[in-house]
Amino acid sequence: MNGEIHQLLLITSLGNGYLIHGADASSKELQHTNSIYVTFTDGSQSWQWTDWLEQLRSNGCQRLMMVSGSQPEEKWQTSGFAGGGARAGIITLGAQQNRIWIPHWESGQFRSSVRWNITYTEQEQELGQPSERAFLPLSEVGKQFRQSLEQIAALAEDIEQSFWKQNFFDPGIAILDGASAPKLAFDLPDVYSDEARRLLNAVYKTWVFGAMGSWNDEPPYSAHLHDKSEEYERISAQLYAALLQTAQAAVNSVIF
Template identity: 30%
Template sequence: MNGQIFQILVIALNGNALCEGHSIERFGPDSSAFMFEHETTFHELDRTQPEEQWTKIFTSPKSWLDSGRQECCGYRVHFVSRDVEGIPDRSSSAFAGGGSRWLLEQVHDGSSSLWESSLELTHPDAPNRRIWSTRYHCIEPTWTGNWPAHEIQMIRAEFRLALEQIRAFAASIDSGFSSNFESAIDQLDAKKPAQFVWNQNALPDGLGISLEARQLLAAAQKAWVFGGMGSWNDLYLPDQDIQANYDRVSSSLFTALQNALVCAVNSTCSCD
């Protein structure tokens, strides 16, 4: 899975666990979401200066979450498509900074703040492989709008349909990726879905998350085939009609998969 997406999901999940009163001791620079991070910082726009500038206000996700314990009731995630002609989000998601725009919402009483991350290669020669710096910018401090509601059963049905369609297509061209899609479908029905992991379990201990939401997370992780060379994105099909079907089922899955991630994570937010 795209590392930036995984990170923002993990921050929201741990934020909601903290809001429920649970410990998030495993959440820190050594957790899998930050294994390649030199630093992960939070910034807001300082409008008191003659020239507006971004000011660092928190030096870690943990300190940012701790700061909101008294006034924040939960965290949600959202994505906005930014498909560029000829380079759909599912293709660009293989690269740092690519894919859809993902936003992190910190929910307060009556309004929310919206945060968006940017990734920069700052320490390319770091021996510990912590080469990236991620900065979260508060792009809207008092947002009062509404995002479309995600009803979990509807999202599950759409995700399952997209998986079944792409599995059938993959089988029709004798692609080994059909097993990925089969595994994802199995996770939607699993009594004990696979852990949501990146080298280690990413779900915070004690988090109130339903079986349906855990199934969505597990299925989404199994179905993430949108990488670079050698991935599903890398297929070339000379027949134009087959290529058109490939593009259709791939785009449908990518959208359904992202909706599944949003729905699963947001279901752990207890805000009204």
């Protein structure tokens, strides 16, 4: 899973649990450590994670909504790198309108190790309105996601990359169909449905985009050898968009 997308999903889901039912939103992944430093700023003040949530609620915020830029399929090849992939952020709902918090990741030295400094800055909404897909029922989102997985699983077999079909795409389809799944990298608050959990589990299981050793590494060459480069590009882009949009639909499902 792309670390930037993972953090956006974490913030959105934990934040919604807190804003809806006052659930504990503390997270080791968002605490300041030697390897990560997360802050939120409106340009004049800065907050740490839980203080930011309290500030939002005091200002009338009722929900968090993860959004991303249009045409995410164009960004799939860079999604495994810091700063790559579709641009995304978090909109605060119920408070000021058209405001979005956009993350900026920057690496630096802290003591003897590298630390990621991540700053979420409030600004005018500039990613456009959420796509129509964001408002589809989770059952329909899951159906479309399943179709993307079926297509790429068939492609993997055609280009003699069955490893990906057997270890990622087929298990992802099985999760969508109700099979047991590994525990998520974080606990979704109780405000989320089992269906939302199932979709997110399938997303995490089938996120194959990265650098060395990923679906972006050897499979393109295999596709070339089988004269399926164009199909590889098209279906991979479709899967990336489906993964991102399915994840967003799951964490945003408590809004609609």
